[in-house]
Amino acid sequence: MSDTPDSVVRAYIDEHRAAFLDDLADWLRIPSVSADPAHAADVRRSADWLAAKLTETGFPTVEVWETDGAPAVFAEWPSLEENAPTVVVYGHHDVQPAAREDGWHTDPFEPVVKDGRLYARGAADDKGQVFFHTLGVRAHLAATGRTAPAVNLKLLIEGEEESGSEHFTELVRAHADRLACDAVIVSDTGMWDENTPTVCTGMRGLTDCQIDLYGPDQDIHSGSFGGAVPNPATEAARLVAALHDADRKVAIPGFYDGVQELTGTERELFAELPFDEKGWLRSAHSHGALGEAGYTTLERIWARPTAEVNGLGSGYQGHGSKTIVPSTAQLKLSFRLVAGQDADRVQQSVRDWVAGQLPDGIRHEVGFWGATRPCLTPLDHPALQSVVRAMGRAFGQKIRFTREGGSGPAADLQDVLGVPVLFLGISVPSDGWHAPNEKVELDLLMKGVEAAAHLWSDLAENMPAH
Amino acid sequence: MSDTPDSVVRAYIDEHRAAFLDDLADWLRIPSVSADPAHAADVRRSADWLAAKLTETGFPTVEVWETDGAPAVFAEWPSLEENAPTVVVYGHHDVQPAAREDGWHTDPFEPVVKDGRLYARGAADDKGQVFFHTLGVRAHLAATGRTAPAVNLKLLIEGEEESGSEHFTELVRAHADRLACDAVIVSDTGMWDENTPTVCTGMRGLTDCQIDLYGPDQDIHSGSFGGAVPNPATEAARLVAALHDADRKVAIPGFYDGVQELTGTERELFAELPFDEKGWLRSAHSHGALGEAGYTTLERIWARPTAEVNGLGSGYQGHGSKTIVPSTAQLKLSFRLVAGQDADRVQQSVRDWVAGQLPDGIRHEVGFWGATRPCLTPLDHPALQSVVRAMGRAFGQKIRFTREGGSGPAADLQDVLGVPVLFLGISVPSDGWHAPNEKVELDLLMKGVEAAAHLWSDLAENMPAH
Numbered sequence: 001m002s003d004t005p006d007s008v009v010r011a012y013i014d015e016h017r018a019a020f021l022d023d024l025a026d027w028l029r030i031p032s033v034s035a036d037p038a039h040a041a042d043v044r045r046s047a048d049w050l051a052a053k054l055t056e057t058g059f060p061t062v063e064v065w066e067t068d069g070a071p072a073v074f075a076e077w078p079s080l081e082e083n084a085p086t087v088v089v090y091g092h093h094d095v096q097p098a099a100r101e102d103g104w105h106t107d108p109f110e111p112v113v114k115d116g117r118l119y120a121r122g123a124a125d126d127k128g129q130v131f132f133h134t135l136g137v138r139a140h141l142a143a144t145g146r147t148a149p150a151v152n153l154k155l156l157i158e159g160e161e162e163s164g165s166e167h168f169t170e171l172v173r174a175h176a177d178r179l180a181c182d183a184v185i186v187s188d189t190g191m192w193d194e195n196t197p198t199v200c201t202g203m204r205g206l207t208d209c210q211i212d213l214y215g216p217d218q219d220i221h222s223g224s225f226g227g228a229v230p231n232p233a234t235e236a237a238r239l240v241a242a243l244h245d246a247d248r249k250v251a252i253p254g255f256y257d258g259v260q261e262l263t264g265t266e267r268e269l270f271a272e273l274p275f276d277e278k279g280w281l282r283s284a285h286s287h288g289a290l291g292e293a294g295y296t297t298l299e300r301i302w303a304r305p306t307a308e309v310n311g312l313g314s315g316y317q318g319h320g321s322k323t324i325v326p327s328t329a330q331l332k333l334s335f336r337l338v339a340g341q342d343a344d345r346v347q348q349s350v351r352d353w354v355a356g357q358l359p360d361g362i363r364h365e366v367g368f369w370g371a372t373r374p375c376l377t378p379l380d381h382p383a384l385q386s387v388v389r390a391m392g393r394a395f396g397q398k399i400r401f402t403r404e405g406g407s408g409p410a411a412d413l414q415d416v417l418g419v420p421v422l423f424l425g426i427s428v429p430s431d432g433w434h435a436p437n438e439k440v441e442l443d444l445l446m447k448g449v450e451a452a453a454h455l456w457s458d459l460a461e462n463m464p465a466h
Numbered sequence: 467m468s469d470t471p472d473s474v475v476r477a478y479i480d481e482h483r484a485a486f487l488d489d490l491a492d493w494l495r496i497p498s499v500s501a502d503p504a505h506a507a508d509v510r511r512s513a514d515w516l517a518a519k520l521t522e523t524g525f526p527t528v529e530v531w532e533t534d535g536a537p538a539v540f541a542e543w544p545s546l547e548e549n550a551p552t553v554v555v556y557g558h559h560d561v562q563p564a565a566r567e568d569g570w571h572t573d574p575f576e577p578v579v580k581d582g583r584l585y586a587r588g589a590a591d592d593k594g595q596v597f598f599h600t601l602g603v604r605a606h607l608a609a610t611g612r613t614a615p616a617v618n619l620k621l622l623i624e625g626e627e628e629s630g631s632e633h634f635t636e637l638v639r640a641h642a643d644r645l646a647c648d649a650v651i652v653s654d655t656g657m658w659d660e661n662t663p664t665v666c667t668g669m670r671g672l673t674d675c676q677i678d679l680y681g682p683d684q685d686i687h688s689g690s691f692g693g694a695v696p697n698p699a700t701e702a703a704r705l706v707a708a709l710h711d712a713d714r715k716v717a718i719p720g721f722y723d724g725v726q727e728l729t730g731t732e733r734e735l736f737a738e739l740p741f742d743e744k745g746w747l748r749s750a751h752s753h754g755a756l757g758e759a760g761y762t763t764l765e766r767i768w769a770r771p772t773a774e775v776n777g778l779g780s781g782y783q784g785h786g787s788k789t790i791v792p793s794t795a796q797l798k799l800s801f802r803l804v805a806g807q808d809a810d811r812v813q814q815s816v817r818d819w820v821a822g823q824l825p826d827g828i829r830h831e832v833g834f835w836g837a838t839r840p841c842l843t844p845l846d847h848p849a850l851q852s853v854v855r856a857m858g859r860a861f862g863q864k865i866r867f868t869r870e871g872g873s874g875p876a877a878d879l880q881d882v883l884g885v886p887v888l889f890l891g892i893s894v895p896s897d898g899w900h901a902p903n904e905k906v907e908l909d910l911l912m913k914g915v916e917a918a919a920h921l922w923s924d925l926a927e928n929m930p931a932h
Contacts (some may be wrong), residue, residue: 363753
């Protein structure tokens with residue numbers, strides 16, 4: 001049997017697997033909980049640890065980038081080839097809080113391997129998936145006989161993802177020249193399940209707002225005045241009820257303007273996935289499926305824009321009763337956006353719509369917190385095809401497509417850097433992100449290393465540099 | 467000029483006015499704030515003071531009735547005539563909290579007379595209006611040459627009205643035999659204004675509930691699951707929006723069953739009142755009038771049943787945003803009821819309606835806090851005619867009719883004792899109940915004494931005893 005690139009990669013990985021896992025365990029021992037100020041020093045230690053490891057991996061340039069919050073790590077390894085495309089890998093080195101008493105069977109910051117799984121906070125989200133790129137790039141060099149990657153490889157590993165990425169856009173904007181690239185590879189997502197390797201092709205966008213309604217200048221007596229003056233709680237509820245029509249479509253005029261409809265092919269690809277609605281409802285802690293008529297559950301969460309009530313508050317909420325007409329009401333709404341929608345236009349549609357719904361005597365304010373754009377890579381995009389081929393070589397299986405219903409900092413990279421965002425992740429739903437006993441499947445983790453090892457050559461061949 | 471009963475009453479009142487006001491001032495000095503446990507001894511002192519004064523007035527039986535809360539005062543003065551009807555006068559001796567720093571120009575518990583007004587907490591609500599019955603019954607005896615009233619006169623003056631009358635129904639039930647009567651006269655209301663003497667003919671009833679909706683077992687991610695599972699905040703809002711139709715009529719099937727519609731005469735009588743909508747909106751601290759189509763503001767608040775949202779709560783209500791589908795939602799609703807409506811049937815209608823509105827996946831609970839029945843005395847009721855004539859003799863003006871939009875313990879007396887409830891009050895909106903600088907107009911207060919003095923003979927002549 002001759003040495004193919006694939007067999008070299010596998011041999012290289014097998015040889016270095018034990019050291020790789022020892023190193024990862026060291027990193028997982030650092031409780032880099034970004035949401036807890038008491039762990040600020042640990043988050044910094046985690047950044048420094050990663051920086052040292054990336055230097056050891058061979059990255060000639062490694063820097064810790066400060067923000068007004070937690071530090072990020074930047075690393076760069078230029079290709080020796082001319083006209084090589086440039087890629088930024090995105091991930092994060094901070095983790096969710098975790099404590100033994102939350103239901104962990106073992107110390108969340110003392111990694112344990114059992115039955116082929118590595119248990120620790122951050123094993124899957126996201127240290128494990130960041131770390132597979134270190135062994136991946138070494139295997140890539142070994143298999144191709146290179147001393148530098150086939151692409152100009154940059155890593156940007158942030159430290160605040162689990163606490164809201166507050167300073168991330170700022171960071172990307174400040175370093176936009178250093179981060180210039182042809183594509184972003186996000187390694188902070190997962191696959192459909194253990195038996196169904198998939199590539200995520202996009203995330204929904206998000207814009208969220210607060211609507212305050214003002215009625216009487218103070219709470220007033222519902223006996224003396226009720227039924228004869230407008231009640232802001234009633235009007236807030238009528239707004240929410242008017243958000244959707246009988247088919248549960250969003251009823252705000254202009255909301256769907258520009259929405260990129262699913263193609264027949266995309267719907268078929270979604271339908272090929274082994275979706276189990278009962279299991280999905282369990283994961284949603286929910287007792288019924290309900291959404292826009294004419295779409296399946298997967299289509300609703302991956303490819304359709306939504307209007308959701310995140311919070312409602314008005315009047316008396318204590319024990320018992322208080323017969324008032326409340327003075328004010330407050331609504332928190334979030335809108336998930338899909339490709340083709342413009343957040344600014346959606347915001348204006350919401351403002352116009354609210355203004356037209358309210359009766360005389362109710363004053364209102366609408367304030368948006370922000371907007372994250374949707375991202376979607378077309379199925380025939382050359383970089384996406386490279387990711388699919390790299391995953392296919394690692395898994396030896398047909399690679400299917402998923403999307404993410406959520407929204408994330410990946411979209412900032414897309415927007416600021418003006419490039420497509422691709423996803424390379426091997427985590428599975430059972431990994432328990434943010435939950436007790438988070439784990440990563442070791443076999444899948446090594447497939448991640450393998451896919452990363454194949455990706456750079458494929459991209460260099462197939463994705464044009466600009 | 468010969469001595470008519472009216473002139474004797476006036477002369478008697480003039481003669482005793484100074485002593486009457488001195489006594490009232492003494493009572494007003496007792497800060498009988500029932501809502502504040504620190505004033506429990508003052509509330510008891512107020513009851514004892516009143517009991518002593520009623521004995522001095524001539525009531526042969528005076529008792530302080532204990533409750534699990536504050537004490538009430540009961541007094542009884544039987545008529546010497548056979549077949550005399552029996553009347554219970556209702557009022558209360560406790561007052562709202564008051565402190566100089568709330569905006570009082572003088573000490574709220576040190577009565578001050580200025581420009582024909584007596585300023586003190588309780589001057590109008592309700593000590594002044596209870597107290598006019600003491601001089602009233604004496605003037606009645608003087609004018610008719612009696613040594614006992616023309617009716618069997620009973621007084622029930624409770625001590626918890628300003629803190630929710632928690633033990634009042636219990637008290638009335640426990641003493642139902644002692645309180646047996648042919649009619650109740652409530653002296654705890656007011657008139658239209660200084661220039662428009664009126665008699666209130668009824669109050670609305672009330673039943674209020676809490677509706678809890680349960681969706682996902684915990685708050686869930688609106689990106690991962692939103693748009694594909696039912697959201698209890700959305701469903702709560704849709705319930706509220708469905709409470710009223712486009713004409714702002716209550717849309718719950720069966721809600722209007724039995725409602726006693728306004729007659730043409732009643733509507734004309736309402737329309738005769740000098741209603742100033744702008745002034746009324748100011749008193750409602752509101753910026754628009756809105757209610758059931760086809761009815762005026764006065765009709766809406768006095769004679770139409772309503773469904774009002776008193777409170778709404780779901781999901782995230784803090785600063786900023788949190789992109790969740792909330793697990794639960796809570797609604798507080800109150801329904802004002804009018805004559806002819808049955809609170810039990812309304813409650814069942816609400817339960818049935820809620821159950822039919824919710825999608826699969828939303829569990830719900832409906833709990834009612836209680837029910838107060840509406841009361842309404844027909845315009846041609848002989849006892850109401852007596853009240854109108856007594857007021858007419860006191861004021862020398864046409865007496866018009868009002869109603870109360872609120873609900874009160876008067877309805878308990880109606881229900882437990884099974885008799886009509888009538889209202890005799892001389893307070894005016896500018897008296898500032900529950901507000902700083904509460905006052906009573908001394909001229910109106912003395913008209914109250916006069917009306918009370920005339921009422922007992924008229925009732926004895928015109929209202930049959932049972």
